[in-house]
Amino acid sequence: MVDLQLREEFKGKRLKGTTVDFTNQSKTGALQRDAADFLRITYPSHDLLKTIEATGPGQSRPLALIGSRGQGKSHLMAALYHLCKNPEVGREWLDQWADVLKNPKLAELGLREDCHVIAESMHLQRYQYLWDVIFENHPKGEVFREIWERMGDKKTNVPSYDLMYDMFKEQPTMLIVDEFQTWYEGLTNTKQYPRRNWAFIFIQILSEIAQKHPELLVLAVSVREGSSDAYQQVRRVNPVDVDFKGPYAKRDRQRLLLYRIFENRMQAHEDDIKLIIENHLSEYFRLGNVPQQEQEKKTADFVESWPFAPHLLQLLDDQVLVATDAQEARDLIKILVDLFKNHEPQDAIITAADFSLTSEKSAVGSLLDSVANQEHKDLREKAQRNLEVVLAAVPNAKNAVPHAEEIISSLWLRSLNVEQLRGSEPETLQIDITRANKIDDNAFEVELANIVDNSFNIHQVGGRLIFRQEENARAKLLSYAKNDKLFKEGEHAGQGLEHLAKEIRAVLGGDESVSAKHRIVVLKTMWNNAPWSEFEENQGPKAWDDKRLTTVVIPELPEKHAEALGKWLKEHLQDSRNTIRFLLPQKGTGNVYYDRDLVILARAVYLANEWHKNDTKAGYAELARTFRKDELIPKIRSRFDRLCVLSEWNYAEPAKCIFEESKIDKQGDKIPEEIDRIVREEMFIPEEFEEYVAMFASDNESVGKLLKDLREPRPHGKPCIPWLGETELKERVEKLCADGVIALNIRGTRLMQAKPGEDFETAWRRMKGQLPTGTHLNDTTIQKPDSSAASGGKPIVTETGGATGTPEPGTDPISGGLFGGGTPDATGTGEPQPGTDPTGSGTAGVGTGTAVPTTSHSAPATSALNLLGQIEDWGINPGTPVTNVRVSVGQMTGAQLQKLIKDLPDGVTYSLELEKEADN
Structure with missing residues (x-):
């Protein structure tokens, strides 16, 4: 060597x-x-x-x-x-x-x-x-x-x-x-x-x-x-x-400097130098992303400038000394000599990190002697104080921040540059402190974070760190954001968590194209007990429209999430339960509102925006953008990755509800569309939907009722048909019509169905978008192709809604329409005959002959689905005996009546009474 x-x-x-x-x-x-x-x-x-x-x-x-x-x-x-x-x-x-x-x-x-x-x-x-x-x-x-x-x-x-x-x-x-x-x-x-x-x-x-x-x-x-x-x-x-500016000027000056400083620099062998700087050079290539085709030239530059790193000479010659009143080569010789005399002999190469801020003999003195700028000298004093603060603030500083002085020294020197190049990227600082031994990336990242977090004059601009005279607004902002008391009392109480919820919604909701199709509901801290108490009235379920698909974001992953989601649906959502898509966080991430890093970042963004209103020149707006874009959003984007959609509903025992789950590979505002794709392509079964629509066609039901029923879970443990949104489902109904599976009676004015010999594409082009909207869907019925009901005839009902006509022999007329349970007596009083079971099973009871105690229940007029839920609330299950059952229907069509009678269970007798409009 x-x-x-x-x-x-x-x-x-x-x-x-x-x-x-x-x-x-x-x-x-x-x-x-x-x-x-x-x-x-x-x-x-x-x-x-x-x-x-x-x-x-x-x-x-x-x-x-x-x-x-x-x-x-x-x-x-x-x-x-x-x-x-x-x-x-x-x-x-x-x-x-x-x-x-x-x-x-x-x-x-x-x-x-x-x-x-x-x-x-x-x-x-x-x-x-x-x-x-x-x-x-x-x-x-x-x-x-x-x-x-x-x-x-x-x-x-x-x-x-x-x-x-x-x-x-x-x-x-x-x-x-x-x-x-x-x-x-x-x-x-x-x-x-x-x-x-x-x-x-x-x-x-x-x-x-x-x-x-x-x-x-x-x-x-x-x-x-x-x-x-x-x-x-x-x-x-x-x-x-x-003029000292030709193409050879830079190379010549470098050679002149080395020749002028050292007696024997010309005798240094190239291979020996390469061996000495091997680790530093490889890290320079890796951290600096130097292309393979440029590495040979860069290696030659390192060999040429050794023992000084070429990036140090460039920093001093082209940037630092240009920004001062230094006398270029003359002062550069003094600086480089002091660097060499005071560097550690075991160091493989001399970099900006060798400008020791604490040593009186270091090259810093030579540099400052060459600088006729008081600002740069003051900045050195601030850098020294920053170093003292870091060493005092970081526990076990010797091991936690072993390169603190070198990193701060390098950053200070690079902060003397001309404005456009002032400061340094973290990778450059890591290169500067890499000498004979490589520095672990993770260890360096932690060490640099400790230094930056505890320094008051280090500022971050984009991806660069810069030493400046003024105090770091970022450090001030973080100190306030970490103050829990500030967000528990006074004007900022609760605003940190509130802002975090807003940020989650913004990240997932994305741009207008996403928010126009998807409703992102981010539940807050009381999500499982009183979720809507933390929302404005116009933000709760009652204010939701039918135009968007609703994704409910759960802030934590419950241990038994299917059980928790089932209970949540029953307790906190009264209708449209089948339309909800649940988005849950990654396993092991915990409750998002208890993640301190996220909470502090959200608080910082909130405070920065608030402070900017009062001080537009302090840079708080830029800090808000930086915290949000570079730190908060990336953490939120990757936080949620689990989709749950209701598969089987159990109102009586919601803990037994079954949910279909899927892993989501997309992030951020790509998640809603990915959820939609998964539900549409992986969970939605077209054959089940076709069968369901065909059932409606058999009964001449309306499209409005179809869509209304699909918003709710199917009863009796039947598999739910995933909700795709009204527009998508209407289109699928039209396609079934174009495929000849059904016909559509558009508001009783025209019948839309496939023509004989017409192919699907032709029919689809003709029918696409023909279904009406809003309440007109209730007047549009689904029928079997060529059905006689296609004539558009109106059902006949009385003004009061009661059915007309004379009861057939053997029936028991009971006011209001359909009823069941028990075997009527010959007098038509409706009382059970001796020896019959009062439950209406049609079989004689066996027992002690003592009367069975009963309780009466009644419910106002409502939908069949809600009525079923009411029955479950009364504790009536498949094995519960019931007596004197009365089901009143104010008005219905003949088709609905036929369907109702067909679905009545066997083994029980029924009586029927109704009023029918007179024929003209």
Whole structure:
């Protein structure tokens, strides 16, 4: 393994500055150093090679280096100085790098060996005029200064073109002017001393000589901006621009940094580096979802940037330092050196997590020294306090949040980015703390949640976490949501559970297309005792219309759910019991209203919406959306997965009701349609429905009665026909008509039935949608095809509803119509004959002869189904003897009367009395 060694100037406790001074009083300036020593720390970047080529023999254009502070302009100019001042050393340096980089073209670069090199950094303000730099440093400078001075100020304030040309003829010169723009912009113009104008004229003279006579003058200047006035005169002669922005700039800067920092980085073998960073790299690929085709290139990037992660260098170079006033490469070297000196030796790679917030020696200090932004420094203090709070708040913090400082440090650094990239996604933080060993995903998720939940300055924006100055409204919201007392008393009492019920309904009810077809009724905490007490009156069963299919959501899965649902139907629903579809939660989830996570989330959404009404700028609306969309809805969507539909009804013993169950694979607003599909395709048996409709046809019953009966469970334990909704069932009736099974008498005006030889599709197209709606369904009867009842004749009834006619011999006329029970006496009094059973069985009783005690029961006029339920309430079961049974019918058709008599049980005698309308 490679043991990286810092260069000597970086090994001390106090990092020496990396600013490049051409000269200084201590004689350690870049131009004062030994040429070989200076070139030893110089990397042949693309910009440097371009500079060498532009100033070489045979070139005819001035050179302009354009870039902001700290990009390396001064180092590059100092290197050019040494290369041309000491061409032998320069040639050796080029040959060495040509061999190292396997690039023979480097050895072919030409160096100017015939020039006297003058280099000056103008920002030191040692010279008032640029020509003084030349006169003082050129071998013939003093001679030509005297010539110019003898000419007198009145003749010329600026050395002339001819004068400078003659001097350079005496000794060809390379003039390197660093910080030219800084010096130029510091000049003033007065009427007596227009120094800036003079400088403008003089640089134009030098530029033209360098362009026309490159053999005499090589001119190289550095400026910060290409649009500055200082650059304009140089630009007129079409200089060679080096702007540090070419396609090789980023790669070169990275290599330059590593070469500048380490003595032996070039000796690190690629295979050794790959082995060291293997775990970090594999996790970077996995967590970052890096495509297979890009992994080879990314691996090369990691090897190239080691020991620093490329995502760290990119973060610092392209994001953090851009967002500050740092001097780019110069400050970056200081930061990276401090990172390396203070990182743990066993760490495989250095990431953003190595910016320790607690260590005084960490690179954070170097970074903040480079940042002229008080906000960023204040944010560090808040991050430190957040770390303290987390470590104090989380039990057993050492084990529960072992990477707390690294995670918070990484997040803090990434929160200094430019706005669009500020903060970090959780996966990126996990990558940052992954070094030699991988981090378990679940453990990291729990640790990060602990950190975020206990930090007041960490904000979540979309999928990103961000450190900010302001307190986290999310943390405040959660603290209130966790306060049980707040939701037991005062204005918010009960609102958490109420809102949770609303959210469940919204998730399952979905968009308008779902809610238009399905009614989602979410029962609340008192679902099993007094469910409708928790609803407004206009929300209870009495307000339900017939247009939608009703799904009742049960908040918990009872241990014996079929028994519980049967009792619930009997006790809390008086009619339309067969129309209900029950949706139950997953097994093992418990009561939804006792799930603390769900309750807190619901409270948070509720509070956020309420607080937003009073403070629209605090971000509560966005928090409400985030909690709801990202946390609450996903939990609700997967909560309910069990469908129960009544199969066999038992009013007397509802615990014995039988329900058909089915697992639901869909989630959220897809559940209602999936329920509808399951009921329609898996539970509904078309043959049973056809048989049931055919029975109605035999008795010429109305479609209205058919639909009404189907809304209720079938009595006597008969299998219930699942309710598909009025529209669907009407369509199925029409299809049976089109198939020739039945005929439909539409309101006594026309008979709709399949024609002889007509195929189903043709008939169906003709009949589809012909059934009426509402109360008109009661006037539309179901008949057998070609039935004589199709004539549309009306049943004849008296005005009072009593039947007309004379009783047949042997019958007992009893007021009101049909009656049964007992054998009438010869006098027609209706009293039982001696020796008969008063129960009406028709057989003589056997016993002691003592009277059997009886109780009387009566019920008002109601439907047959409700009457059956009333009988069950009286405790009458199949073995219970009853006597003196009277069933009164006010009005009915002949068909109904025939059906009633046919269904009467054998072994009992009956009498009949009715009134019939007279024939015309």
